[in-house]
Amino acid sequence: MSKSVFFVTCPKGVEYLLADELSTFGLGLVRNAPAGAWVEGTLKAGYRACLWSRLANRVILHVDEVAATSADELYDGVVHLDWQQHIPVDGTFRVNFIGENEAIRNTQFGAQRVKDGIVDRFTSGGGKRPAVEAKNPDVTVSARLHRGRLALGIDISGHSLHQRGYRTEQGLAPLKENLAAALLMRAGWPEIVAAGGDFVDPMCGSGTLVIEAAMMALDIAPGRRQDRFGFEKWLGHQPEVWLALRQDAEKRAYEGKQRRIPKFLGFDEDSRVISTARNNAQRAGLEGLVEFQTQSIEELSLGDDRAETGLVLVNPPYGERLSDRKALAGLYESLGDAVKKAASGWRLGVFTGAPEFGKSIGLRSFKQYKLFNGKLPAQLLLFTIDEASVRTPREPAAPGEVLPRVANEERAAMLHNRLKKNMKTIGQWARKQQISCYRLYDADMPEYALAIDIYDGWVHVQEYVAPKSIDERSARERLAEALAVIPEALGIERERMVCKQRQRQTGVNQYEKQDVSGEFFQVQEHGCTLKVNLKDYLDTGLFLDHRPVRHWIQKNAQGKRFLNLFCYTGAATVHAVAGGASRSLSLDLSKTYVSWAQDNLALNRADPRKHKVEQTDCLAWLAARPTPDQVYDLIFMDPPTFSNSARMINVLDVQKDHAKLIRQAMTRLSSDGLMIFSNNFRRFKLDEALALEFEVEEVSASTLDKDFQRNARIHRCWHIRKNA
Template sequence: MSDRYEFFLTCPKGLEDMLLEEATRLGLEQARSHTSAIRGEGTLEIGYRLCLWSRLANRVLLVLARFPVSDAQSLYDGVRAVDWSQHLRAEGSLAVEFSGHGSGIDNTHFGALKVKDAIVDALRTADGVRPSVEKISPDVRVHLRLDKGQAILSLDLSGHSLHQRGYRLQQGAAPLKENLAAALLIRAGWPRIAAEGGALADPMCGVGTFLIEAALMAADVAPNLKREHWGFSAWLGHVPALWTRLHADAEQRAEAGLARPPLWIRGYEADPRLIQPARNNIERAGVSHWVKIYQGELATFEPRPDQNQTGLVICNPPYGERLGDEASLLYLYQHLGERLRQSCLNWEAAIFTGAPDLGKRMGLRSHKQYAFWNGALACKLLLIKVLPEQFVTERRAAPAVEAAPQVRNIGGKLVERPPSVRVEAPRLSEGGQMFANRLQKNLKTLGKWAKKAGIECYRLYDADMPEYALAVDIYGDWVHVQEYAAPRSIDPEKAQVRLLDALAAIPQALAIDPSRVVIKRRERQAGKKQYERQDQQGQFMEVSEGGVRLLVNLTDYLDTGLFLDHRPLRLRIQQEAAGKRFLNLYCYTATASVHAAKGGARATTSVDLSKTYLDWARRNLALNGFSEKHRLEQGDVMEWLAADREEYELIFIDPPTFSNSKRMEGVFDVQRDHVQLIDLAMARLARGGVLYFSNNFRKFVLDAGLAERYQVEEISAQTLDPDFARNPKIHRAWKIGAR
């Protein structure tokens, strides 16, 4: 065998330059970078040192051969030409990894099979002994990379990926890989800060990856010191004496480093379920006397190292992937910036984020930004010096307010602001201030009307300013925000900036706790999509309207269970229901039926296809003490009407625009099918009865022939309260009776 080898080191995308610098420092010669890898030369000792000490690499590959490949046969021949007897016994085991394509080899499984066949055939003995395939723990792991007709055949010295240090047996929902965490710490300047005796704190530490990697660096512990199995352990070219010497030296360095007075390294995690797993990881890493972790909320985060020393605050806030995460995450980043400004003056901060726009909302300027990839997600590391001259100063809409105690699950992390903490009002942009002014103007007029009318749920804002395409609804002391999908002509980045401006303004303009703001994105819906569950929080709240109590859910569905624009129609039904039999078709959560029952209806019947919403309807009725005389029927409305033989003095129909539910045959289209629907319902209307028909399809045209058979009166204007008067197209409504 040669005394010198070519090495390939693979790494996560974006870490190439950092790995090049690290590997050069560890002795790799003539090193140069490639995409997600570097290559260089060195002795076997250098290869061992890279395996033991690289904090950034995924794998260390020792190149065995390079050769041209024109087809599958030349691939086979090139692999077999290697003297495999120097690497693997005939009775040994191997695994093959193949990457790349070309030269007629476009299937990686086929390529790996040809490589395996070549090695097995080269080592097969006369009596049939041959290597076996072992995917989990082979004697040698062979890697072949095919690129532009050239094959690079390598032996994997690492075994499994070097980012798997072995200490993290328990992890949270979205943990950082250990080598990415190490890279972020290096970019954030932790080696320099640690050498100066500085402290480190992570206010959202999860299972402690940043903390452990920081401690290993500061204590001069080789990141892979505790690994037991290596890719070279059973390799015939392995030199145990050389490895033993390097490993013993690393053990001595670790012993000396850990014996030094420990640096102040602390983590805080709001979710109590992650505390013990984090402590277990810290114990396995051997740094439990360096690293401490506590349960603590972001709102109370305040590092207190000994002797007033400063250091680095580093964290990886949640990125937000669920419906409604924008509001929660905006306030999370604002609170993070607030805590940095108030409690970490003269510290350095490093925020790793997949949402850089939110990073700009912390009220602190970053002096450097580095691009990284967290898997397939493009992210940025924001480096901040927490100094007054870096504070962003803009106009504010409101002074600091006393926060109410709230707990909210944000991307798997519980965030709480206890009542003792005073929250500094986040700084608003010019657009945010303009939006806040409009909200306060609307609140001044609509708030007075709602209070006088005894209404606690109403629409405060409905895209009044075209550039802020939102609907803002008040539900008691909660705010429900719907973002309308922006036209394709609008730059998505500008739309996102405006959304964040608006979300920052809402709590200040309305003097409401940020944790009580829920946001959803409303797009054009098809079929049952608008009724599908969006979340699983299951949080129902009770609201009152016209003397009845109703349950709403602001988080789990696109709609809340209460169509605010139908409030006047519901109240009209309550006023007219006394002594009548009431039929509610497409009843949703049966709020109109509750009003009818409250108004003294002799009986109510509510029909809907959804069991979920009928269960909700049952709860609404029971909440108001109604049950026995009030039927709930599950079924397709058109089929149900065709089969029903009862008569009703009062009927309400509010159909969907379109429905293709699996529980019904065919498709319902309100424009096409409304005549048949109304005819079926009118056949069930008792003499002298009234049918109210409404829908919110903006292009809807009522069939002229209906007016020839029935008394038809459009009452749309009478069914709009002041909160929807600025948007008369929200729905249209008709009063229909027999001629």
């Protein structure tokens, strides 16, 4: 069976879970995308995704991609495609259009132009045309517009797959079924049930978490009870393949009920939603297999026959359903007391849009996942319910340690308000741009000389050295206030905040460890995966201000030979590889950062034979005569401001030495290549003589995203080419 490309959509924040799930169906990842994944596989694997995916919204069979910078260009691309092989001439179809640009400013107009192109393709030879049907068409055409390109496909799911068919009734603020499944997977339910565990939701509402947990444990296909899918009247449909999959799903559902059946318990203090939950379970075919009871959280009891292990997973109220958010602290405290008493040794998962109340549970969270409930940012907090995880009072401060404390309420309130304001502006911008790591605050207020960065749910605080006019006692007092205010204002646990003092680093000091935690974690940036460490080094492994530079490299690296000098952790190289660079060489003096860069490239599946990282003195490498193979089409050079490492042949002073470095690097540049030169020395001036030798264009303004525009001199950046 030949292979096809599919675009599978999912809730925001679930993309990587989805890619892993799709791989089990035989669909290989082509690339990740916001709220979805591009995959490749057989039509049978696509059918399997429609039937078995617990996470997907829609499965779209990719047909083609056409240029769409104007309405006419879009139409011309659509009308030349062979729609007769997809849509029956005597059938019906509709167009689902997503996206806009300057020429196509609303989805209705875009859908109309696609529809016109499809209809005209049928009638161009005087033939009949299919009818347009908005509600229940035979075939749904998907059209997704992004950056002047229109991806066209057939929606073989036909409807959002989160709709399993059992939930015709629902309680207040229900979770969508596929988000509930994602929470179960992130909470480790498949492993827990395999170990003989049971499941409990003590605030179950309409029962979605309980029902999804049961379907997962009993190997029941989420699409098993669907009457119709979008491929059934599509002309490429293979009925015999689909029938075999349906029969296999029935067999697995039967066999799943012959094995040990765990306890699936749902409790809620509202008897009306308990009635709804029971009806939903009956429609899901789980009558007699799941149990729902009216019970308050304070009364939680799992019985004397409870399993030794299990999962308590709950989606408590977080502000929208309670008039007073302050009441939430008591609710979360009651939840913590109840599970510590009734479910010792189990795991607790709390999905909340108010993670600041998580500490009221009285347990220390060992894992947090950033997700969305609709458009609302939320977190899944995971806890082990045991004595070792119980929060204990903080020990007295060590000598020199600054403990959170507010000395001036009015001054602290100003910082609190500024952080809240920045979260509404910069934070909202970052979410829309799919950016999880960004600068929230950069000494906006002179009283608090801090840089505050968000790293995917963690907060990295850097304290700038106070000027001599500020006495040490006042500086420590204001830092203590900031440390007290930041977690509350940003809604994070104090343990997820890391604070350092920023000062000039020279020589090997800039590479020295600040700590030995070894706590690395991965973040995403424009489809790339990068390792960061907030504790062990002065910097985190990712220069946030260079995000637009890296993205530019990614968009312009196709087929290019890329050189990254003073490469640090290789983030720019990762983006070049993601953009299609044919080969790359990354150089840095630090063994630590070379190893880090190699890890980053490996995380992104870069071929080590084509993309090499070497530990070397860049000054010595540049000073040497270039070899014939040392020719590059794209060079990125971002040297440190100053370095006098003992391992270097010479001292590096970027102001003094930059012209020589640029001239040496330009000998490695191809005739039509480009070098990007950048540095963050605040008083830097580019040698004017360089503009006489090369084409030099300063592009600093275009390399600053919204989160760094308050400090326009965070770095300077130039594009340098050889004269024609």
